[in-house]
Amino acid sequence: MSWRASLPFGSALARLAHQRAERELARRIDGAFRIDPDAIARVRAQVLIAGSALAPVTVASVRGTGARARRSMPVVVAFAMVIIVGLVATGVRPGEPSPASSLAAGGLGSPVAATAASITAYLDRSAADLQSVTTTARSGDPSALAAVLMRYGTDLAALEAELHMPGADLVTAGILLRSQAFELSTMASVIPAANENLFRQLTSDLDRLIASLANGKPPASPPGNGKPADAGNGKPTASPPGNGKPTASPPGNGNAAANGHAKAH
Amino acid sequence: MFRVVDAVHEAVVDRIVARARAGDSAALAEIYDLYAGRVYRFVLQRLRRSSDAEDLLQRIFLKMIEALPRYEARGMPFKAWLFRIARNAVIDYERTRHDHASLDDVFDLSDAQLGPAELAESAAEMDAVRAALDLLTPDQRDVIVYRFFAGLSPREIGLLMDKREGTIRALQFRAMQTLRSSLALRIELAGAEGAGA
Numbered sequence: 001m002s003w004r005a006s007l008p009f010g011s012a013l014a015r016l017a018h019q020r021a022e023r024e025l026a027r028r029i030d031g032a033f034r035i036d037p038d039a040i041a042r043v044r045a046q047v048l049i050a051g052s053a054l055a056p057v058t059v060a061s062v063r064g065t066g067a068r069a070r071r072s073m074p075v076v077v078a079f080a081m082v083i084i085v086g087l088v089a090t091g092v093r094p095g096e097p098s099p100a101s102s103l104a105a106g107g108l109g110s111p112v113a114a115t116a117a118s119i120t121a122y123l124d125r126s127a128a129d130l131q132s133v134t135t136t137a138r139s140g141d142p143s144a145l146a147a148v149l150m151r152y153g154t155d156l157a158a159l160e161a162e163l164h165m166p167g168a169d170l171v172t173a174g175i176l177l178r179s180q181a182f183e184l185s186t187m188a189s190v191i192p193a194a195n196e197n198l199f200r201q202l203t204s205d206l207d208r209l210i211a212s213l214a215n216g217k218p219p220a221s222p223p224g225n226g227k228p229a230d231a232g233n234g235k236p237t238a239s240p241p242g243n244g245k246p247t248a249s250p251p252g253n254g255n256a257a258a259n260g261h262a263k264a265h
Numbered sequence: 266m267f268r269v270v271d272a273v274h275e276a277v278v279d280r281i282v283a284r285a286r287a288g289d290s291a292a293l294a295e296i297y298d299l300y301a302g303r304v305y306r307f308v309l310q311r312l313r314r315s316s317d318a319e320d321l322l323q324r325i326f327l328k329m330i331e332a333l334p335r336y337e338a339r340g341m342p343f344k345a346w347l348f349r350i351a352r353n354a355v356i357d358y359e360r361t362r363h364d365h366a367s368l369d370d371v372f373d374l375s376d377a378q379l380g381p382a383e384l385a386e387s388a389a390e391m392d393a394v395r396a397a398l399d400l401l402t403p404d405q406r407d408v409i410v411y412r413f414f415a416g417l418s419p420r421e422i423g424l425l426m427d428k429r430e431g432t433i434r435a436l437q438f439r440a441m442q443t444l445r446s447s448l449a450l451r452i453e454l455a456g457a458e459g460a461g462a
Contacts, residue, residue, distance in 0.1 A: 018438065018441060021441055021444070021445050022413075022441060024448075025409075025413055025441070025444060025448065026413055028390060028393075028394060028448065029306075029394060029413050029414060031387065031390055032387055032390035032391040032393070032394050033306050033309050033310055033391060033394075033414065034387060035302045035305050035306055036305070036315055036318075036319070039305065039315060039318070039319040039322070040301050040302060040305060040322075042319065043301065043319060043322050043323045043326065044294070044297055044298075044301065046323055047293070047297055047323065047326040047327065047330070048290060048293065048294055048297070050326075050327050050330060051285075051290055051293040051294075051330050052290055127298075130298075131302070175290050175291045175294065176291075176294060178291045178294075179291055179294035179295050179297075179298055180298075182295050182298070183295075183298045183299075
């Protein structure tokens with residue numbers, strides 16, 4: 001250690017060096033202990049199901065009853081419900097082929113169940129996209145961030161198309177999308193200027209989708225022209241899948257988007 | 266990610282928590298989205314295997330949901346309260362789990378986003394960070410983990426560890442001095458001067 005490193009704590013230079021060391025440590029921890037967005041998304045779906053099971057039935061009118069009901073249901077029961085609901089809804093365990101794969105194989109049969117599984121897959125995927133947005137924004141690479149943002153936009157458009165399907169759970173989708181909108185809003189401060197237009201467009205698209213779900217009706221068909229997104233200006237497509245973009249398919253399935261499009265129209 | 270979450274003011278979080286306590290599922294999702302990454306990394310640091318970390322992440326948030334009606338915003342920030350649950354869950358998990366990971370499967374190499382070389386590099390980096398943390402005293406180590414893995418502020422760490430904020434800062438400073446040499450962090454003052462110029 002050099003003589004400079006033995007400067008008193010109050011020294012501005014020592015403080016600066018200390019701050020640099022902290023940043024470096026944080027950077028190395030970020031690199032070594034990577035957050036798995038897929039794991040985060042998988043657990044998210046299960047936690048939200050458990051949360052719904054534990055929540056009061058009618059919060060505004062019978063809060064006391066709801067609180068009692070919530071206390072009366074132990075977490076073990078909720079956990080069991082998570083597993084059961086997850087198995088019924090997806091037909092697969094976390095880590096196994098995605099629900100969309102089951103759809104492609106015709107494994108679930110019912111159009112309603114198939115839609116629910118697709119929507120879950122798209123919601124999970126868009127949530128994972130958001131995690132990537134945060135990570136990529138920190139890397140300071142506008143082109144990489146634009147790619148991630150566009151992927152998110154594509155997934156949103158695919159999700160929007162799925163929400164037109166009969167039996168789609170619009171309420172759950174609305175709740176989860178509002179959560180994503182909140183997360184997106186917290187990212188505004190870290191979005192580079194080069195990506196601001198794209199970011200604003202995405203935020204606007206998401207708000208529009210949420211607003212259209214607010215009345216419990218499927219979203220109105222966006223004024224798409226059937227063309228892929230304009231990569232030149234970074235604007236994401238607002239049209240539903242079926243526009244030839246392979247990335248519109250749900251996780252683990254290369255052709256389910258086309259299937260979804262065929263079903264939707 | 267930490268910067269993004271830090272931007273969310275404590276009062277805002279308290280309002281979200283209040284909505285979650287009232288049964289608002291969207292608020293619950295917001296809480297999860299705010300803290301899941303930090304909790305996952307905090308757990309991963311202790312359990313090493315990503316499959317275990319995912320399992321425990323789920324348990325922690327289920328425990329949080331169960332305990333939410335008993336949470337009082339006064340006294341302890343929600344984030345510190347959540348990490349108290351996480352810490353206790355990790356301790357319980359380690360106590361009940363006897364099939365310790367062997368050296369061969371310490372790192373779950375199932376991350377499809379990384380190539381073999383990157384995985385090896387990441388594993389080596391994990392090893393280096395863990396080895397460096399082992400050089401610290403238990404208190405120093407806890408402070409570093411809460412600060413850099415969980416993203417807690419010195420005040421929040423103080424509440425968790427039942428120590429004054431100044432004590433936490435001092436522990437962190439001494440820990441960083443140890444980590445500087447063991448991790449060969451780029452903190453040479455000449456470099457600092459250059460950056461400041």
